[in-house]
Amino acid sequence: MRRARRRVDQAMRGRVHWLVILLLLFFAVPASAGPMTRNVEFVLPRIGQRGTTVDIRIQGVSLNDPKEVVFYSPGIRAVELRMAPEPPPRRSLIHGAWVDQEIRCRFVISPDCRPGEHVFRVRTATELTNIGTFHVSPFRVIDEAESQSYENDSIDKAQRVSINTTVRGTLRSWARGDRDIYRVTGNAGQRLSVEVDSARIANSHYGDSEFDVALRILDSGGRVLAADDDNSIHVQDPVASVRLPRDSDYLVEVSRSVFAPRDTRYCVHIGDNARPRAVFPPGGPVGTRQKVKLIGDPLGEVETEILIPKSRGKFGHFVGGPSSVPVQASPFPNLIEHVKAEVTPVPEIPVALNGIIDSATDSDSWLLTVNKALPYRVRVSASSLGSPIDIAIRIRPVLDDGSLGEVELQKDDSTVSSHDILGTGFRGRGGMPEAIDPSVIWIPKRGGPYRLDVIDSSGLGGPTGVYRIEVEPQPRTLHTYLASRTNDWTESMRVSGLVIPRGNRWTINLSLSTGQASWPKDDFELIAKGLPKGVRLVPSRIRRLTTLWPVQFEADEGSIPSGTTITLAARSVKTGQEYPVGCQQNVPFINHSGGDAWRTVRMDRYVLAVTEPAPFTIDIDPPSVALVRGGELAIPVRITRHGDFKGPVQFRCGFAPRSITIPPPATISPGETEGVLQLAAQSNAPLETLPLVVLGSTIHEKIPDYLGAGHVRVSSKIVPLSVAQPYVELTASPDSIRRGEAKDFVWTIRHHTPFEGAATASLLGLPKGVEVIGPAPKFTSKSKQVIFPLKATDVALLGQVTNLNCEVRVPVDGKTIVQRTGRGVLRIDPTLKKPETARPQ
């Protein structure tokens, strides 16, 4: 009996093992194929106190010879960059990348450095890396002391810390689920504010709920005073603040929201700082001092005055803690809701309307007066201000009798691109709270009064349910952005990096958009602001409505290798008027299987780096002839090798609209210096002059070219490429041929562009068993026809072919222009039966 039991038992265990293996495989393999290698994978530690110097390790691949850390925002300086004496043991990461190099340096954090996230890139001798992030705390930073399993998991073994401390901790992968408890001493009436950074400091490109943590504040007896998991301010990262009831010890517990047996680094800020949840009004006119109330702090509301920046947009207002409250700066006046009135009249537009949906049953109404058919942009900020509500708007005309007409506009959510957040093709909305704020262009059907109703579709409301609605005539704005479109939107420096080897040039394709604004009136050219000495942006005229354009930078031989942040402006080619344009790059972090990003690191400027000279330059000459519709054009590509560089060079076309077909990257072999770029124009390609540029790259044996790390790249000059009408157009009537028959197939020539000499034609698309007899026919610009003598064998494929066409080689200026033309039909028939003859007698 016992043996039988054991056998069944073993069999069942075997099944379980297979299930476990399958389950592990499911979790281990990312949905998208291919490695997603990046230079920078880990930055450790993740946080430091301002006014201190922190030893930093930056781990990844291809980090040789680090020169500089370039931050997007001021306050941190990196010094003493060097490679680690011993590289870290190579380890593979879930998204197919790996780590085998480490940079050591020190971050010198200024005392006035802004708390929170700081984004940077590392400039090495030859590369500019993808972004890394580092965080700054206003508090003393210590490490969690948990040397043994579950050491600080109980109240009696909580780690004691002092108020105003940031603890760098780790929730470990232990089977019971780790939780970390910290003990602080507080006084009655004192504020205890706790914030956790976990998702926001995650280094991970790929992950899931292991970064989601929860927070509780307990009294010394374990009674819960406050708890938080997700919230409207920091999304997945919890925040809680309480007024302490008595002089006593208190406990701060950090645990996982969802059990996941993986190590998760976090920082918990434990302070007595104010932690308001909202500012009201949540914005003001640019460049002014605005009186506001800070709402939601456990010690009560506070009135204060804040300085609104001079530039439009959102900014963070800090009140002593590790994070800020978002506030909006607008270039027009504020209007505050009349709390006791059913409707608040709006005296003028543009305007910023400010209100609070303070209960589940509350809704606000505003009375606007608008012009018929004039487009207005109505943009709501609520979730994006950290407000817990989910605003929906409804606009109805007020009729002559004072009643309300039919709903003319109703909007709940909008795409993030409607909020001018661009280049975010990744799914899951990337943790951007604008995703649930409506923003819309509204064109009133009539002039006069309208009522704008504001409701909270989540049905919650509350004292911190602030919102702000900017109503203005549709503005004219231009945004530029760098978008990486590789697997799971891994940031690719080939696609979006601004790295110019000294004495060379580099070209990137810059995306252009107006978001919800309208386009500039005229064609324009871009101007770079903040370029280092010796670097210039090659001017080019950009037509309005252009959405992608190659932008080229050149660095003089004498330019000094360095990295810097730059912004762009635009200048009208017609009026010479200069105006600012937005610059943004939005990089997703914590991508889930299938590409859902948890959060997005958002940058509002670009980093450009001049690196050491590249070992080669690449050149093309402006084509002397046009690329004709339906035709091909071979562009010779030359590289000039410098020093003793003999390695292979990969080249590709750097920019091409959809109507131009470009070949895949080709390689110029070691020691060789020439290649050919074969372009083809579709038959409907627009007749225009395009920028043509060729990019050259060294080859890395382990890292694919599309990801960028480990490669040195340069660009040719941008040359004009014209797309023109074809030289000739051939047409043919449908014809037929029988097996065993010889017959001429005639094409009629229609001349578009004269040429000298004789062109040659080849017939393409013939089926098996049918062939042209004799040499390819020639014709001149005077010829009317091209005739192909055909012969069909006895085994020629029967039936009709409809895709016959001609490849025409036209001699122009000593070059041969290849074009394809025509669409012929040929039917192959069987041999006719011979008539029966009389039998021999």
Add this chain to the structure above:
Amino acid sequence: MTAHVKTKITSLTLLFLGHLMLVSARDARAEDHSSVSFRRDVMPVFFRAGCNSGTCHGAARGKDGFHLSLFGYDPKGDYFRITQQMIGRRVNVAVPEQSLLLKKAIGAVAHSGGKRFAKDSEYYRTVLRWIAAGAPDGQADLPEVVGLELSEERFVFDGDLTKEKGATKTDDPHLGSLPFRGRGGEVLRVFALHSDGSRRDVTSLARFHSNNASVVSIDENGLVSPTGPGDTNVFARFSRFTIGAEAIVLPPTEEFQWPDPPATNFIDKLVFDRLQKLRIAPSALCEDETFLRRVTLDLAGRPPTPDEYSAFMADRNANKRSRKIDELLADDTFADLWTSLWGEQLRIKGGNYAPVGTHIKAADTFYGWIRTQLRNDRPLNEFVSEMVTASGSNLINGPSNLYTMLVHAPRFRPKPFAADFSQLFLGIQIQCAECHNHPFDRWTMDDYYGFVSFFAGMDRKPGVESRERRIYYDISAPPVRHIVDQRPMPAKTLGAIKPVDHNGDPRRALADWLTSPDNEMFSRNLANRIWAQLMGRGIIEPVDDIRVSNPPTNGPLLKALSKRLVESKFSLRSLTRDICNSRVYQLSSQPNTSNRLDTRQFSHARLRRLRADVLMDSVVTVSGVPRNFAGFPEGTRAIDVYPRVAGDTVGPHFGDSFFEVFGRASRATICACETKKEPTLSQALHMMVGNTVQDRLHAAGRIQQIAQSSESPEAALERLFILALCRKPTVSESKQLMALIGEDSKDIAIWQDIFWSLLNSTEFAFNH
């Protein structure tokens, strides 16, 4: 020439003029046959004859090319199909006897349904008269049927053959002055009540059925005949109404003696009243050991520990059972067990890739919210109300997950949601009324579509991060439309005449109505479910199929429990305390002669196989070896486990193979039947040879410790029995097992075998 002959000639003349002919003929006859109405007179004939039943022409696509609305929910459509669809064939107003309707019904021509009534029947004459009258539609102002009445509310038959039919009173004081019959049959007469206040005998047009033919049968004329002792209900159906009467067949009085047990509370009084009426004697009070195990399993989801056993058995206080109940109710485990039950009913499942908003995080948020409410003894009406009105982020606002979890589907669909909502919170299944009025209950299509409209604007939209969905009510969404005539059906509570007033989102009004102390449907449903959880069977069973034709086995008891729940401000703990303190709950499972066959009246404790999760936790508790569940931290109890899957959550999921074998709900549907209570062979095999018991025999050293640290083999045996079964071994058991242990009492293998046997005993797997 008589008027009749004249009109006949007129009709024949116009025979080939189609519709005009019919109208003319109808007009011509209106005077003579104005009393014959299609809706009032003819449709009941179709109903009585079964023509419009689901197996005949009432099927979704009709039968043999002829479609009638099921049980006549669409008179207008039926009239059209009979008179207009095949003009001159189904009804022939010129020669009424030649109407196919009649010829098929009497079997004069081939008819798949056979002969439905005789040519000389009242039904034939009614239809003939109607056709002869020009087949008129019923007048719009005809009074509607608004209800039914029965000639009797209750039949009591005495199983004693010495009783004669026709006696007018029982001699049983507990049956009072109820009409009392002997062994003979009695006719149940049915009366239709009309909107104009009139009353009509429709016995000949009604249909009848018995809920238990082995107690009483009822024939097509309403003749009720006893067939065996017991209690059941007989029903009559007419128009859209069903009405029932109780039928009791008393067993013989010989050898029955009412033991007159003391009543602890209202529950005992009502149950014992009923038992005494039915001549069923309740079992004796169960022993302390049995009570301790029963109540610990029921309230804590695990067996008592040896320490708890010792403390309880040593307690000499007369109120120790009551104190134990209070102790268990005060523990969070009670709330955790009920969290598990609610989680099952609310179909909580979490996936790691859940595009429909059911990510593990959302499931955790919902689960955690429920647990907090129950630990705080939140009134159940408030608990439900908050879910019903919830909106917002499914990751932040736990109760909003009602709208992602209750029906796992890529998109929110109001109809299935409304059906599941009703089934869960009211115990009422309204989905039948989507296509026709409910055949066995009072719910009409108007009720159904009005109720669905509460959710017409519900929707889910993506949130800020990938796992998040925002639940909201789109106030611009129109109400759903009636499937028959496309009328917009504004949100209306079940049984109400007028739609609710609301501000765009009608859910507040729904929640107010649903959870109101005055809404007995809600409190009754909750009380019945709580009762069923503790007693193993609902007073209405199944608990999620409450309808007129499925009445409570003890109506006063259910009413009292429902009232008590309301009085206690919907406190789960309060009602549970009442039930557990009742003598009825504490009765022995050992039946006596009179209650051996009783399965409905709670005369003895019901043997209940442990729920899958409770069984697993029981094994873990007694063995001291934890069981890990995929996706949960080590040490998680089975009752805290809900299905977590790698992928989406739309399909059925059990969360663990053990749960599947032991019948935990897959949460694929809302049906209470998803939780399987029956023991199966695979369960027995799993316990015998599966890893659940096997892995725990050798691990943790508990058996070894017991065997080696006990003073004697007898003491070790006693500790093992107490650990596994919460009782000491009987003398017989002890004797037999000591013989097995023999001299070598330190041989662990023998103790493991004994422990294995205990865990494989029916006694361990059942609450008794």
